[in-house]
Amino acid sequence: MNHPTTDLLDPPAALLPGLRPGTKEVRVRLAPSPTGSVHIGNVKTGLYNWLLARGQAKRLGLEGSFLLRIEDTDRNRYVEDAAVQLLDILRWFGLEWQEGPDVGGPHAPYVQSERLPIFQERAHHLVATDHAYPCFCTPERLAAVREAQQARHEPPGYDRHCRVIPAGEAADRVAAGEPHVIRFKTPRDGETTVDDVIRGPIVTANETLEDAVLLKTDGYPTYHLAHLVDDHLMEITHVIRGAEWIPSAPLHVLLYAAFGWEPPAFIHVPLILAPGGGKLSKRHGATTMAEFREQGYLPEALMNYLALLGWSFDATTEIFSPEDLLKKFSVERLSASPATFDYQKLRWINQHYINHILTLDDLTSRVIPFLARAGMIGANAAHTDHPDYAAVREATALLKDRLETLADAPEHMGPFLVEDLPDYDSALLVPKKTEPAAAQRGLEATLALLPGLDLTDEAAAEVRLRALAEELGLKTGQLFMAIRVAATGRTQSPGLFGTLRVIGRERLERRLAAAIDRLAAQPA
């Protein structure tokens, strides 16, 4: 099917799924509820929203806005301070919103609890137009109904008891102050189609839908009412949200119709699964953004990994900077099936960014807070003129290839940053197939020739110590291992000469002497 003429006349908007002809702006939103720390899954949907508006839309020559809206309509689950932390962690992650609670915007306020009158007005409008009705059923009655249904093995659900109350009578009872909710008058027959961008049309028989509560007894709206009214008022063009919303999407389409509004495009992104199946929980590792940050993951590595968990660019590309993602993301390439969270691969990507992508100075400044928290360096080392900065930078250069996360830094970099080594097992000083006496001789000889050794010249130092091994009749590996352990307290370290260079003559002398004492003190 070709339409040669109209194709040419079509605006670029036609290239973006779900965008209505003539629309020049893509508006999306992330609408978290402040009920605690931000789950990684929410961040993933937030990322896709951001990438659509700030990446794909802009590439097509459209305006693109990403908004943040706080959905705090559940008074029972509200957590003090959660909203503040939410904004902080999303910014840390790298998302930027053009409109939101802290930055304002043309549709302020962006906090739903501050928009109550709007929702109440819309709910009553629905009642007035016969699309909704007051329901006076008590929680006790609803529970009893549900129990009876279960006993009879019927599908649970509201029995529409109050739907048949004459409007006048209902209005009187409301006027009299009787507690009630407002329920949607879901059509009893017909079917509703939800056009999901990544799945195509999803058709649902209306009879399987319930008369959902729109406005609660306390006057607060439910998600169904609140998100929809706000999305319309805030001119959201694409709703990108978790797949757990698919079952209630038909209700939302019906609600748009009841209001006489055009629904946005729906993009339901697949959920994240836990390694063994089921929900991702604490048991598997980090689940909230704050935990990933504490555990030393880089925001760009996390973003890279999350982007790949349900989206791909092509058959081979795996590493995407945030800029790359903005340049390459498209909703057409989102996948429809849920993906298992693979911590191992995340660690690999994190390591890759640490070792191959970040500049040394960048890495250094990121590693510093972790080292400071471990008490290895001064608390204010974060800037380049602090005396500890140069030391950390050198150690970082030497050890970055073995850091999977920033949190690994203290363990690996400790010997290079502290003055004296923590206690270690003296037996490590004696390499395999060697006697303590031989190790001691090796270390003594090394200590003796240290004054004449330029540790900053790694190649020269290596030549000299290789010769020493031969002189002593030791294998290079044996001598080197003894020195390594004396210098670091461990059998594993970066290349010996880089290690010695960074530790420096002064500390090395002390550590060699200490090791010699240890060996001398050992029972022969």
Added chain:
RNA sequence: GCCCCUAUAGUCUAGCGGCCCAGGACGUCACCCUUUCAAGGUGAAGAUCGCGGGUUCGAAUCCCGCUGGGGGUACCA
């Protein structure tokens, strides 16, 4: 129970009717590098494309059923 979504190696994925007896990555294993451990390099194993029916000259790709997985079924979002 009912409704909905989904299905390529252990995991994430490429594939949108012939180029695929299926490509990439993580993980695994081996080798190389080497003073240790990493990192890096090279290579290997691993998928009867969940199963069964169709459609078609031809299916991983389209359709149906089954099964597995996931989600929903709240005055939570």
